[in-house]
Amino acid sequence: DAKTTQPTSMDCAEGRAANLPCNHSTISGNEYVYWYRQIHSQGPQYIIHGLKNNETNEMASLIITEDRKSSTLILPHATLRDTAVYYCIVSRGNSGNTGKLIFGQGTTLQVKP
Amino acid sequence: DGGITQSPKYLFRKEGQNVTLSCEQNLNHDAMYWYRQDPGQGLRLIYYSQIVNDFQKGDIAEGYSVSREKKESFPLTVTSAQKNPTAFYLCASSGTGFSYEQYFGPGTRLTVT
Numbered sequence: 001d002a003k004t005t006q007p008t009s010m011d012c013a014e015g016r017a018a019n020l021p022c023n024h025s026t027i028s029g030n031e032y033v034y035w036y037r038q039i040h041s042q043g044p045q046y047i048i049h050g051l052k053n054n055e056t057n058e059m060a061s062l063i064i065t066e067d068r069k070s071s072t073l074i075l076p077h078a079t080l081r082d083t084a085v086y087y088c089i090v091s092r093g094n095s096g097n098t099g100k101l102i103f104g105q106g107t108t109l110q111v112k113p
Numbered sequence: 114d115g116g117i118t119q120s121p122k123y124l125f126r127k128e129g130q131n132v133t134l135s136c137e138q139n140l141n142h143d144a145m146y147w148y149r150q151d152p153g154q155g156l157r158l159i160y161y162s163q164i165v166n167d168f169q170k171g172d173i174a175e176g177y178s179v180s181r182e183k184k185e186s187f188p189l190t191v192t193s194a195q196k197n198p199t200a201f202y203l204c205a206s207s208g209t210g211f212s213y214e215q216y217f218g219p220g221t222r223l224t225v226t
Contacts, residue, residue, distance in 0.1 A: 034214065042220065042221050043117075043205075044203070044217045045217070046216060046217075049214060087155070100158045100161070101156070102155075103148075103156040103157075105154075106153060
């Protein structure tokens with residue numbers, strides 16, 4: 001599975017959009033980009049994933065560059081409850097392999113009032 | 114409510130004792146996983162199971178054992194052979210095939226003294 005690079009920490013004002021970048025320059029054609037977040041002392045929460053196209057759900061939007069070497073997670077209107085560690089993970093999903101998710105250090109997002 | 118339950122939330126044991134952590138899911142998922150998280154670190158895969166009565170070692174299986182007798186249940190035993198058992202343990206489940214996200218339980222924090 002490809003490695004990812006994320007900034008260690010970011011701040012965002014409450015009510016503004018939070019844009020979290022991720023680099024995955026060694027991603028291969030059958031690997032998806034997944035985003036999870038972990039609020040302190042809780043289990044990680046799945047946010048969104050995508051392969052090539054941009055994706056949107058009720059929590060966030062995922063923008064993947066055309067060459068697929070980087071992506072951005074967008075929380076459109078950040079709230080204090082969005083303060084968490086955000087993990088960008090590249091994985092082949094669970095297609096007959098381990099389904100292992102490699103969690104790096106992630107980005108600590110601090111939403112401030 | 115569908116989801117994953119882990120019990121107990123906090124567990125204290127003396128060194129040299131085996132301890133079993135519970136994980137139950139009612140999401141009808143075939144695959145289940147156990148991860149370990151140390152302070153300030155990402156998650157590391159201990160064991161995973163793609164189907165009942167079958168499981169494989171992850172990256173850090175030494176000192177741990179699992180069973181998968183039922184689809185809904187994937188208990189983890191931390192044996193006395195595990196050198197540094199104090200950690201936050203997370204169970205997850207997913208469907209199988211491409212592009213299946215993992216859903217995590219709330220975790221069990223194990224302290225061994």
